[in-house]
Structures are given as C-alpha cells and as structure tokens.
Amino acid sequence: MNKTRTSIVDIAHAAGVSKSTVSLVLQGSPLVNEKTREKVNALIGDLGYVYNRGAANLRQSKSKIIGIVVNDLTNSFFAELAVGMDMMVQSAGYVQFLAHSGESVDRQREVISSMRENGIAGLILSPARGTEASDIKPLADSGIPVVLVVRNVPGAKVSTLLSDNHAGAKAAIRHLISLGHRRIAFMGGFVDTAVFGERLRGYRDALAEADIPFNEKFVIHSAPSRAGGVAAVERMMVFAERPTSALCLNDAVAFGVCDGLRSNNIEPGKGFGIIGFDDVIEAKTAVPALTTVSVDPQGMGQRAAQLVLKQINAGQTDPESIVTSVRLVVRQSCGAPVKQLEELA
C-alpha cells in the first residue's frame, strides 16, 4: 500500500499539463487559466495529493517552521505562554517545534541544534537557567531571528520580550504596605536569574520608599514551584519574628505558600497576606482568589510570536527590546486587616 507519495508531476501528468503549471496553481497564481486551475484542483483532491513543504523549503531555502523552547512546560505560566504562541504561529500559516528544556542548558543546546538542522525560520526561547550568550550566537549570526521571552540572557544581542518585573513587584509591595503590612517577605526563586533579581529590586525599592528597613532574612529562597512555596513556609515558621505577608516569585510559589500555611493551620488571606506574580488562570478560581501581578502569559506569548514573525517577514534581525507592562490584580489573598495578623504572628 505504501507506494510512493503522489507528487506534483503525478497530477501534472493526469491533468495533461506541465508540473510548472501545477506549481502555479498551488501557489494561487493569477497567471493560470480558470479552466486548468479547476481541473488541477479537482485532481489534487482525487489523487489525495499532499504538498511537500520540505521540498519547497529546500528550493527556496526558507521555512515555515518556528522553533519554541520553553524551560518548564509543567508550569502553567509557561504552558499558557506556549498556547499564546501556538495560536499566533498557527494562524500565520506556520507550525512550531515546541520543546521543553527542563532548565537544562545541555538539553536546550541539543534541542536548538536539532531544530536548526531541521530548518527553522525563527526561534522563540525562554532560556533555561544558566544560558549563555554563546548558546544563541551561532543561530543569530546565521540570520535567524531569535526572540528571548520572560528571561533575558546577558550579552545576547537578540530581541527580547520581558515583563516589567520591577514595576510589578513595586506595585505589589506598595499594596501590602498600604494595607498596613510592615513585615513583608519575598518568597521563592534562586538568586541567579534575572527575573528574581528584578522582582527583588522592586521589592527593595518599594520598601525603601516607605522607610521600611530591608531584612535579609525575609527573602526566602526556594525552587520557583509549588513545592518550593511549601518549603519556603516551613523555613519561615521557625523565625522568632515572622512576616505577616509575602510577595511570591510567581503564582506557583504562591499556591505552595497557601498549601504550606494551611498545613500550619494558618488560613491564607486571613492569617497571612499573599501576593503572587503572573496571574495564571487558576489564580482567579483558587480559594482564596489570588491577588497577583498580572503578566498575561497568553498575551505575552502572542506578542512574542508576532515579534518573531515580523522579523522573519522583514528579513531584519535588528534586535528589539520590548517590556510589557503589568498590573496588580487585587483579589482575596491579602484581605484581612493587619492588626489581627500581627497578633497572630
């Protein structure tokens, strides 16, 4: 059954025209006569012809594939980011290679090189921790547009699409302060990422603004995941003087913090104020609904895709840096009057 795939010349032969004509039809060229067009199109349907884009790509030395590498698909933030990209890419007539690096630079390197061999027109990368400029350079040098999302890579001369982490964190802390909080923790994340640095800076700046001294102990590192949030709470529970609220590195950590608090019989939002970062879909329906800095991951994915598509079409690779604005969405997770919190702490 597995005879050779029917090609353009098969239909050409069947229709009694040349392969060039069929090619023209395929491209929707206006050069071709209406009657031949119909005949050819009919045959295409009948013979079950499927276009071989690979061959076309070879001839034109371009491709209709976009590479996307994301560091952690199991984190809903990145999953939504990917979905946003998927939508855009799809509707532009492209397909994606979509891979998961799992925060491993080696894996990331492999997957990027594999994508390159297979011929991508552009790459959107949410870089794994520890990615270096040299990991991206060869790609960019060969003229393939690269867009970095979410995280930056120092020294990489490519386009970036980042959210305004500093402003977001600052807004969050201001909110907590306005509610009367003074002992505010920063939970989750590792020092060596740009995102962490920027959000922490926003935290410190807002604190400084209100003349609240920075307390080293109140920044509690942990994995940027739900499990990490639980761990951070454990770490916090032994403090003599405990914080009354926390800004979390991201929503995943925030949910973990809720979990952790509950196992310590503290009701999140009532016994402790929590703010997340990202505004993942679950943030809205969670109980308590999470107050968080909305980054609109899906929208961000769309913009990243648009950017890379624009660069592909323009044939330009002049790096472009966009920082998307961000807004605080106040929900239920830090609703209680602070007086009460301080008594509990």
Add this chain to the structure above:
Amino acid sequence: MNKTRTSIVDIAHAAGVSKSTVSLVLQGSPLVNEKTREKVNALIGDLGYVYNRGAANLRQSKSKIIGIVVNDLTNSFFAELAVGMDMMVQSAGYVQFLAHSGESVDRQREVISSMRENGIAGLILSPARGTEASDIKPLADSGIPVVLVVRNVPGAKVSTLLSDNHAGAKAAIRHLISLGHRRIAFMGGFVDTAVFGERLRGYRDALAEADIPFNEKFVIHSAPSRAGGVAAVERMMVFAERPTSALCLNDAVAFGVCDGLRSNNIEPGKGFGIIGFDDVIEAKTAVPALTTVSVDPQGMGQRAAQLVLKQINAGQTDPESIVTSVRLVVRQSCGAPVKQLEELA
C-alpha cells in the same frame, strides 16, 4: 552577512574530497579513512556547517519529526504527558511538532494537515472532543503510524494507549465505600467523551457491587477544569440531601471542588471526601494532599512515544491497543470519619 548557507559541497571543496565522501563522514560510515574523516570533521567545525536534514529527508523520503497534538496544554495532565513524550522523542534523535488543539476539531484538522505537509514520521494525538475516525484516516492510510492517547476515537483503526479508567474509578469508589460513604457524587466532565463514560461506568459498577442505588442527581456535569469543579460544588450545594464525598473526573476538577467547598466553609478532606483522577504533580503537595487515581501522565507520554517510535522503525502500522494500569494513591483528601461528615451534610 546572510550569504548562502554552507553546504556539504563547500566542505568537500575545502577538504579536497568529493561531496560523497563528506556525506559518508556525516553518516559515520566506517568506509572512510581515518585521516580524511578528521580533516572533514575539522572543516565542519571551522566553517560552521549545519546539516540540512530537510534535504536528506527529501532524498530518503522519510523524516525525523514526530507530530504531537494535545487537546489542552494548560491542563497539567496534558502538559506532563507532553513532557514525557518530549523526553522520549528527543532522546531518540527526533524533534516534535507540538501543538494544542484547544478542543477544537477544526483547529486539530488544520494542524494535522500542516504537520503532514511538513513531513512527519508519526503522530501522537490526544484527540479533541468530537474527533471522528475520518479525521485520522487519510494519515493512517498513507502509512504514517498514529497513536491515540488518553481518549479513543470510535472506528479509528489505529493504535491506542489508554488508561484503565474503569478499574481506576471502581477502586476509588470502593475506597470511599470502605470509609463508610454511601452518598457519593461523580463530578465534572461532559457525557460525550469516552473517558467520562468509562469512569462513570466504574463508579456505577462499584456502587452496584455494594448495593448502593445509583442516584442520577449525584452525577454532576461540568467543564473538566478547575473552574468546572467550583461550578459543580455550587450546583451540589442546593441539594436537600447532599453527598458526603465525590469522585472527580480529574485532578483539575478535584482542586476546583476543594476551592468551591472552601468558599462554602466546608473543609475539603474533613467535611467532604474527595478523590481525583490522574495524579498530577500538584496532587502531592496540595493541602489537603489529594487522594487520587494515579495515571502517571509522564510515564504514559513516554510509552506513547515509544510505541510510535517502534512502529516507525518497524515500518508496520498494525494497530496495537495498550491499556495502562492505574492505582489508587491514598492521601489526605478523604481522611475524616464519615459519621462526622453525615452530621455536617
């Protein structure tokens, strides 16, 4: 800067050998002399050559790409499934097209045809609701192995990898019964999916086994998502005689149910017993830790990838049906003595 990509003949020329020899080196053929191999390899590095797999694919009419279409990437179950596949595919030297259908058959059709044009060696599909056998047939007919995961498509003559939904649901209900529950709901999901049907059948069979009459009202439909879980609880709250526990269609619904209970001041696990389905990563760390039927999504993804890879290598497309076993993981979400629950209800 964007000169023509360096090709096999460029290095051949530079090395003073023929393109055939370079090709041999690339394939790691033992035919070629050690010294020439070294020389060629050196040049490959120096000239920044990148293999054009597209050209090779064209010549050999095969490809090193696997298509994966998943209905909802934002659901952690599917995200983990995808990650499992990613691992396997990657380490077999393939790359994936990975796309999201968002439960839209139209979108699914488009994306599959796009993948086909781009040349895939196999397809793993977690079909959108309403997928018909005819959506898959052309692909399968053309000799490309297709593996259906998670959901089946009636009438499709392709391989499937499904979890044992019936047994899982039955085990869950038995567990609830053994804890003394008699008013047990089934929450989440729509009637028209096979998964729903199988799990519901397990639920009914276990009930029958214990001579508990089936109560139509206790199966509460809703979207199979976190939000759906919340909605289901709202629906339940107005019942005169409320259930004391529920088996949820999946973990996402279960989490939603927890959320919903909390907004009604019922503490999940204490005031109401909940069992999920899937055993997503968060199930373990959630509070209360979720009792759930473990499907091991990541492992399932791996198996699916293995299956499709096997079929690609074997060149066989004889459909194969695997049903993976499933086990109940008892954690905290239905821990309370039932007497107490019944008083509350």
Add this chain to the structure above:
DNA sequence: CTTTTAATTTGGAACGTTCCAAAAAACAAG
C-alpha cells in the same frame, strides 16, 4: 490573412542531501 499584443504554458536548472555502480588508490602476494 498577417501582424502585434496579451495571456498562458513549459522545459530545465537549482536547492542539499543520499545512494549506487564503478573508478582509483593502496596493499599483498607471486
């Protein structure tokens, strides 16, 4: 009916590989 112009169609080369049969080079034996 011839010429001019416009509309449509067409061979073949090219893209970067692999594969094959055959050539060339290196080595061994007589």
Add this chain to the structure above:
DNA sequence: CTTGTTTTTTGGAACGTTCCAAATTAAAAG
C-alpha cells in the same frame, strides 16, 4: 613488475519543489 585483493573515493542521478527565460496559444488590430 604483474596480478589480485582490499580499502577508499567518486561522479551523477534522484527526491519534489520553485523559478526563469522562452515558447506556445489566444485575442486584438490592421
């Protein structure tokens, strides 16, 4: 130095497209 054998290398065709310059056909004008 032949001859035979083994090792290594090599042109060219092929994969399914696109593109171009040129050829053919149809229509319009004289």
